Amino acid sequence: MLDIKLIREQPDIVKKNLKKRGDFKKLQMLDALTIHDVEWRRLLTLANERRHERRVITKQIANLKKAEKAAEKQIEKGRKLDVEISALEKQVKKHKQTANDILMRLPNLLHASVPIGRNENDNIAIRLWGKPPILDFSPRDHLEIAKNLNLIDEERGAKVAGHGFFYIKGYLVMLDLALQRFAIDFMIEKGYQLVEPPFMLRRKSYEGVTDLSDFENVMYKVEGEDLYMIATAEHPLAAMFMNEVLLKEALPIKLVGVSACFRKEVGSHGKYTKGLFRMHQFNKIEQFIFCHPDNSWDFHEELQQNAEELYQRLGLHHKVVVLCSGDTGTVQAKTYDINIWMADGTYREVGSNSNCTDYQARRLNIRFREKEGQAPKGFLHTINNTALATSRTMLAILEQYQQKDGSVLVPHALIKYMNGLKKLEPH
RNA sequence: GCCGGGAUGGCAGAGUGGAUAAUGCGCAGGCCUUGAGAGCCUGUGGCCUUUUGGCCGCAUGGGUUCAAAUCCCAUUCCCGGCGCCA
Known part of the structure; x- marks a missing residue:
């Protein structure tokens, strides 16, 4: 498996390698990988923000319960957030999985001394x-x-x-x-x-x-x-x-x-x-x-x-x-x-x-x-x-x-x- | 295969439903010192983020709950006992 950071930071190295291997099918997969990776990070940030809100509410509930006050409003809010979070998490997981599946299929970087050839x-x-x-x-x-x-x-x-x-x-x-x-x-x-x-x-x-x-x-x-x-x-x-x-x-x-x-x-x-x-x-x-x-x-x-x-x-x-x-x-x-x-x-x-x-x-x-x-x-x-x-x-x-x-x-x-x-x- | 006990950071080890996973060791940096050591201070899992910061992480995967290292179920591995076996 290649380092995902290499693909993010220096995709040209990976592309050049695929060309040297003559693997043009995987060249297209590389573009798909980048799309899923970007989307994964975007959604992950969103999900993390929601999770943060959820944690804040959980703490509020804990404090209210300790003070023996009603917490129904917060509990309701928390439940709504849970639905949002699990929907986001599903998306996050999907993109991560797809990106990873492609990553697992990309070949290793060839050593400079490997001669170019077809078969x-x-x-x-x-x-x-x-x-x-x-x-x-x-x-x-x-x-x-x-x-x-x-x-x-x-x-x-x-x-x-x-x-x-x-x-x-x-x-x-x-x-x-x-x-x-x-x-x-x-x-x-x-x-x-x-x-x-x-x-x-x-x-x-x-x-x-x-x-x-x-x-x-x-x-x-x-x-x-x-x-x-x-x-x-x-x-x-x-x-x-x-x-x-x-x-x-x-x-x-x-x-x-x-x-x-x-x-x-x-x-x-x-x-x-x-x-x-x-x-x-x-x-x-x-x-x-x-x-x-x-x-x-x-x-x-x-x-x-x-x-x-x-x-x-x-x-x-x-x-x-x-x-x-x-x-x-x-x-x-x-x-x-x-x-x-x-x-x-x-x-x-x-x-x-x-x-x-x-x-x-x-x-x-x-x-x-x-x-x-x-x-x-x-x-x-x-x-x-x-x-x-x-x-x-x-x-x-x-x-x-x-x-x-x-x-x-x-x-x-x-x-x-x-x-x-x-x-x-x-x- | 059956019964019981267990799995927490690099390591040891606490935590039995609610705050930052305590503490020690190791390791890294700093202070001090002629130097080293001792002592003191800070840091020491992963991911996202330019930064600020946030999320995840207590074997793995599910579940219960407003809330799980902690309760329940399944799986994997380790230890002990029984059974079977080359």
Whole structure:
């Protein structure tokens, strides 16, 4: 959420940002917001004046009653005012609500370094690491490899839960756990605190962390309960300190979350949906930092370095991309993606690193104070990045480490987590 | 799930229907001091307002009443007891 004061005082900054994002629909919403905001303040002043009169009368009544005098006249006057006040309050509430609804939909201010562009085609590659594997045979895709090795049962997953669900079997489950342990050990060594968050969140917590359209397109709702399955550990980690004021010296708070993730994937038609790439349920290790506004951009780079180092240690060929203005999400100020090489020669996203600046923190009301006993100073910044999404990383391992005979080599860094197993073979 | 107790400012804690939410601690500023401390004074939730000022705020949402932190109902969370349970 943006600061309403910024919109009142410097609307040009907000307009320029919407233009940079290419979001002309929200440009109109901004004008509506200003109208409702002005009207809200006008009516609020009126209502406050009426309420003041009401308080004066209430005091008069109290005094009359104490003196054992008749107060009927004042009581009658008070009742009339009550009617006026509640009518005004209704109006006030309406305008406030409308203004707030729009405010919740306006996207975060982009960082100056975000390149201008329309969609993912305009994202800019900034680093390429490693080289595609040299294969002297025609490569198979991960689904074919996994099926041949008896590591995945797509049909039965679909039978019991529908398309996008799988039974993962044998060494592929081991590989999933190995990746989790590998990433967790790496992050702990870097000084991050390991957290397993709740896998469901209430609506109120969830509204603070994400684009509102995600409620239709991404999250599963639990029927009859005010609970949503998390789409990523980012969400419960961000909401963890909701309505709290943290001490500046306690910052930064560096977390590594481990969780299953659940996604509806509505509107994924036309996207790559094969096998492990786009599942309704997968496991992910997530990096998250709460920090002082002054140094969030440094930590954004730190998280990026962590993620790249993980893929490097796994020996997985990838490239790093900075998202252009049109492809950067509502909540994010700047995003790097890591795109990994797949056997069909395409690079596809395996992780996403975003500085949300104070946007999530303002919605979640997470502030900091300079010193114990002082008033809160401002909102802190939140940064989130994938460490490893195991599904997509396993996919990349299967495709990049595949051998002619259908077996798959285990990346060196994972062998110790696989009880010494060096190769996945049919058995 | 049932029964009981509770939720007040940054913190502790008073207030059981009527005035400014007392008091203490912390924090900020000032006086004093060579300096620090002690002591003293002032301030220290949010919103609207150029100012003066006003409104809201006692977990959240409703209700009763001329008037609610205070009474009633629902919800959330915390503590204790019972039950169920991996």
